Amino acid sequence: MSISVVATKYADALFQLAKEKNEVERIQSELQIVKEILRTNNEIITFLKSPRVKKEEKHASLRKAFNNFSPYVLNTLLLLTDRHRADSIIPTIDAFIAMSYDLKGIATAKIESVRTLTEEERAAISSVFAKKMNKTALEIENVVNSDLLGGLKIQIGNRIFDGSLRGKLNGLKRELLG
Structure with missing residues (x-):
């Protein structure tokens, strides 16, 4: 097993x-x-x-x-x-x-950013993304990743919301090559 x-x-x-x-x-x-x-x-x-x-x-x-x-x-x-x-x-x-x-209606989120998020930023992200996931709140783990260049990459469960500059540049590259 x-x-x-x-x-x-x-x-x-x-x-x-x-x-x-x-x-x-x-x-x-x-x-x-x-x-x-x-x-x-x-x-x-x-x-x-x-x-x-x-x-x-x-x-x-x-x-x-x-x-x-x-x-x-x-x-x-x-x-x-x-x-x-x-x-x-x-x-x-x-x-x-x-x-x-799950019992409490909380989801866990891993957020990658170029710098540590402030409490206000965490609260705003939690509010917006908790609604998207039909949860009452998010338990946020903030990981600093300088490779992103800017923006955020958010993983909640098996869903990823990539709003990072690196992700957008990679998307543009695929679009231009494809």
């Missing part, structure tokens, strides 16, 4: 439980912390995947690191580790967050 299929199954189970217990917000915020910790410390996933480390040691480390977290989050981490799915932890978190955002 692919990592994304596994991640979706675990995330869905955790999400259903979180909804049932009315703890979607808490679990989402805890999972975001777990994700940030794992992304900044690659050794943790390596440790959890290692066949040389005993299951009890992995459990003890996870319990020590995340003892203040929801038992649902901790048990999910333990379960993924026990089933040799440590590679699926971050994709599971991403899938859970996507489900949580």
